[in-house]
Amino acid sequence: MTRLCTLIACTLLTGAAIAQDGRELFFSCAGCHGADGAGDPAKGxxxxxxxxxxxxARQMRAFATGRRGAxxxxxxGSQMTLMAPIYVDASFAPDDRLTPLTNFVAALPWRSAPSRFDGDAARGAAAWAACATCHGARGEGNPAMAAPRLAGVSDxxxxxxxNNYRTGIRGATPGDxxxxxxxxxxxxxSLGDSDLADIAAWLVTQVPVDDTGTPIQ
Ligand code: HEC
Ligand code: HEC
Incomplete structure (x- = not known):
């Protein structure tokens, strides 16, 4: 029993230490992504x-290796290629910084992001059918397809x-x-910027967490 309690205490302590670590690491991200992680249109x-x-973690590695942002x-993207190596590259980060950092980011409370354009959410909902197979019916993301959450994304x-994918700025490296x-x-x-703004106007109304705040992926 004592041993079991010790184990539980240890687990709790380790969990707290990781959370603390991740919070400290996220401090340097907050300057651009905001203290709550919801993003900053002024900084892109x-x-x-x-x-x-x-x-x-995959995106951090992609930025660090030049698969994205180069x-x-x-x-x-080039702003992240400066940041990411500090957390990914072993020569900068002898300790494992990426895991506590990404765990902290993944545990940030859900926020919908500020948008700029004036899209038509009803049109966007209809157009979403083309994206739902991979990104989920409500944009919650689908890990099996490696497709990220798009609900709440800024337009x-x-x-x-x-457009980065379309023009080869992103997703053009062999092996990616x-x-x-x-x-x-x-x-x-065949989606123009206004079609994409419609899709985003609908996505921003979607909430990818349940009533308890748990992600619904
Ligand atoms: C100097 C400003 C700046 C700082 C500091 C910064 N970022 Fe970024 N980050 C950006 C910008 C700008 C983008 C958008 C890149 C693009 O358009 O491809 C981005 C994109 C990302 C993405 C990709 C998101 C997605 O949906 O694909 C991740 C993940 C990310 N940042 C994590 C971090 C983390 C973690 C930190 C702290 C270690 C951090 N960023 C620090 C500016 C910054
Ligand atoms: C065949 C599966 C598939 C379909 C269909 C699909 N996506 Fe994706 N999408 C992906 C994958 C996989 C990624 C992650 C790629 C990466 O890691 O760079 C992604 C990434 C994205 C991103 C980048 C997200 C970020 O956080 O940076 C956007 C934006 C996006 N998709 C929009 C769309 C839209 C809009 C549609 C519908 C018109 C769509 N996708 C349809 C698989 C798909």
Whole structure:
């Protein structure tokens, strides 16, 4: 019994230590992504809440290795290529910083992101059918398809990323299977910026957590 209690205490302590660590690490992200992680349109930094730890870690590695953000025209991505190596590259981070950081980001309370455009949510809901197979009926994301949460995404960020895939700024590196899938989808779809703004106007109304705040992926 004593041993069991010790184990539980240890687990709780370790959990608290990880949470603390992640919070401290996130301090340097908050300057752009906001203290609550919901993003900042003025800085072009997207909403990070509701993203899975697996997806966040994959993007951090992609930024650190130049799979994302290295294209000459990727002004916004280039900001992350400066940040990510500090958390991913072993020569900067001898201790494992990525796991506590991504666990902290994945546990951030859900927030819907500020939007800019004036899309038509009803039209967007209809257009969403083309995206639902991979990103989920309500944009909650689908880990089995490696497709991230898009519910609550900012419209300006959705438009930028979709066009990045379409023009080869993102998802064009050989071996980037998930990016290549999305890039092929973006090139195959005939969606202009106003169609994408409609989709985003609907997505921003979707909430990918249940009543207890648990992600519904
Ligand atoms: C100097 C500003 C800045 C800082 C600091 C910053 N970011 Fe970013 N981040 C951005 C911008 C801008 C983008 C959008 C990149 C794009 O358009 O591809 C971004 C994108 C991301 C993405 C991709 C999100 C997605 O949906 O694919 C993740 C994950 C991310 N940042 C995590 C972090 C973490 C974790 C930190 C702290 C270690 C951090 N960022 C610090 C500006 C910043
Ligand atoms: C065949 C599956 C598939 C379909 C269909 C699909 N996506 Fe994706 N999407 C993905 C995958 C996989 C990723 C992650 C790619 C990566 O890691 O770079 C992604 C990523 C994205 C991103 C980047 C999100 C972020 O946080 O940076 C956007 C935006 C996006 N998709 C929009 C759409 C829209 C809009 C549609 C419908 C018109 C759509 N997708 C249809 C698989 C799909």
């Amino acid at each position: 930094a997207p909403n990070l809440t509701g993203l899975s730890a697996v997806y966040v 294209h000459a025209d990727d002004f916004f 300006w960020y959705l438009v930028r990323q979709f 299977m998930d990016g290549l899938v999305m890039a092929a989808t973006a090139r195959g779809a």
